[in-house]
Amino acid sequence: MNLILGVGGGIAAYKAAELARLLQDRGFAVNVVMTASAREFVQPLTFAALTGRKVMTDLFDQSSPEGTLSSSVEHIGVAQENEVLLVAPATAGLIAKFAHGLADDFLSTTYLAFTGQVFIAPAMNTNMWNHPATRANLQILRDRGHVILDPEAGRLACGTIGPGRLAEPRYITDQVALLARPAQDFVGDTVLITAGPTREAIDPVRYISNRSSGKMGYALAEAAQRRGARVVLVSGPVQLTAPAGVALVKVTTAQEMHSAVLQHLAESTIIIKSAAVADYRVASAAAQKLKKTGEPVTLTLEPNADILADVGRRKEHRFVVGFAAETENLLEYGRQKLASKRADMIVANLVNSSVTGFDTDLNDVTLITGTGDIALGQASKRELAGRILDYILRQRAGKS
Ligand code: PMT
Numbered sequence: 001m002n003l004i005l006g007v008g009g010g011i012a013a014y015k016a017a018e019l020a021r022l023l024q025d026r027g028f029a030v031n032v033v034m035t036a037s038a039r040e041f042v043q044p045l046t047f048a049a050l051t052g053r054k055v056m057t058d059l060f061d062q063s064s065p066e067g068t069l070s071s072s073v074e075h076i077g078v079a080q081e082n083e084v085l086l087v088a089p090a091t092a093g094l095i096a097k098f099a100h101g102l103a104d105d106f107l108s109t110t111y112l113a114f115t116g117q118v119f120i121a122p123a124m125n126t127n128m129w130n131h132p133a134t135r136a137n138l139q140i141l142r143d144r145g146h147v148i149l150d151p152e153a154g155r156l157a158c159g160t161i162g163p164g165r166l167a168e169p170r171y172i173t174d175q176v177a178l179l180a181r182p183a184q185d186f187v188g189d190t191v192l193i194t195a196g197p198t199r200e201a202i203d204p205v206r207y208i209s210n211r212s213s214g215k216m217g218y219a220l221a222e223a224a225q226r227r228g229a230r231v232v233l234v235s236g237p238v239q240l241t242a243p244a245g246v247a248l249v250k251v252t253t254a255q256e257m258h259s260a261v262l263q264h265l266a267e268s269t270i271i272i273k274s275a276a277v278a279d280y281r282v283a284s285a286a287a288q289k290l291k292k293t294g295e296p297v298t299l300t301l302e303p304n305a306d307i308l309a310d311v312g313r314r315k316e317h318r319f320v321v322g323f324a325a326e327t328e329n330l331l332e333y334g335r336q337k338l339a340s341k342r343a344d345m346i347v348a349n350l351v352n353s354s355v356t357g358f359d360t361d362l363n364d365v366t367l368i369t370g371t372g373d374i375a376l377g378q379a380s381k382r383e384l385a386g387r388i389l390d391y392i393l394r395q396r397a398g399k400s
Pocket of ligand 1: 195196211214216217254273274275276277278279304305306307308309322323324325326337349351357359360363381
C-alpha cells in the first residue's frame, strides 16, 4: 500500500525516521512529506536515503525537473496516488490546520486533497495537548473518521511531565498495519501463486533443492488476499505460515507443483510463478538410503516439465506472471523468458547478492513487459509484492 508519512515540526520528528523504516518493513511504500519546521529538526536527506524516494517539502519547488507549473500541483498527484496518510508527529498547529481546512504548505494542501484513510499521531507539550482548542480540533478530526493515535505520558523535551510524547513508532506501525484497509481492487480475481523451492529426492533421506525461503511468494499471497482476491498458494516446503484466508496447497516436488497448478488453473484469473522450481529431478531415486562406498557416485538427472511454459500455452484470458532469477544478463534473459514462456510479465531479480533475492527480506526487481521495462529497485518483499500487484492491474487494463 502507498502511504504518505507527513512529518510535522517537533523534537519527535527524528522518530519519524524509524517509523519510515518500520512501515516499509510492513509492506508500505512510504512517501515522505515534511513541513518547513520538520526540516529544522531532521534533514530530508535522511528520509530520502531510508525510502529511496524524493521527499516532498515545498509547494513551489523550483528544482523540480517537471518545472514549477506541474510541481505546483504535485500535492494533488501525491494525494491521489496514496491510500493512507499518517501524520507523525502531528503538532498542535498541524492539527488546527487540518481541523479548519487551512491549506498553506505541501502537507496541509495534500491533506485537503486526500480522500483515503488518515492517521494522526500527535506530539506536543502537555498544556498544548490539554488545551480546549486542541481537544476541540482533535474531536473534529475524530468525527471525520480519522484515527488518532494518542501520545504517551512521560517526561517531555520541554521538561514537563505528562501526556504529549509521540506514541512509540512500533505501536504506530502496528496500528496502521492493522487498521489500514487496502483498496479492494482484486475482488473477483482468483490469484494462483507458487512459492518456495521444490525438493527432488535422491533417496528417502536426501534431496536436491535450492535456497528459496518462500518469502516473496507468501508476501504476494498476503497482499493479493488483503486486496480482495481469492488466493490459491501452491507452496513448496518452507518455514512460513500461510496468511489467513489463503487456500494453501502444500507440495514437495516439481511434478507435484505442476499437477497442483494445472488442477487450479481453470478457476484462476491471474497466475504468479514465484517458486524456484527444480529444472531437473533424479531419474530414478533410490528406494533405500544410499550406502557410502568411498567411490564417486553419478546421479542421472532428467528434466522436469516447465510449469510456467505449460501455463503460458494454456493461458487463454488469464494474466500470467513469471519470475526470472538470474546471476547475469538480467534484462536479456528476462526478455527471453517473457517470450519463450508466453508470460504477460516477468519479475526479473538478480540473485547473486547476499542482501536481496533468495532467503532474505529484500529483493531488487525489474518488471519486464511487452511494452517496456519498469525498474522497481530494491525494497522489502512485502512492499514489492504490493507494487507488482499494482502493475499487474495496470498491464492487464492495457491489454483488454
Ligand atoms: O523464496 P525467496 O527466498 O523469497 O526468494 C525469492 C526468489 C528469488 C526465489 C524469487 O524472487 C524468484 O526469483 N523466483 C523464481 C526462481 C526461478 O526458478 O527462476 P528461473 O529463472 O529459474 O525460472 C523462471 C520462471 O519459470 C519462474 O517463474 C519459475 O517459477 C518458472 N519455472 C522454472 C522451472 C520449471 N521447471 N518450471 C517453472 O515454472
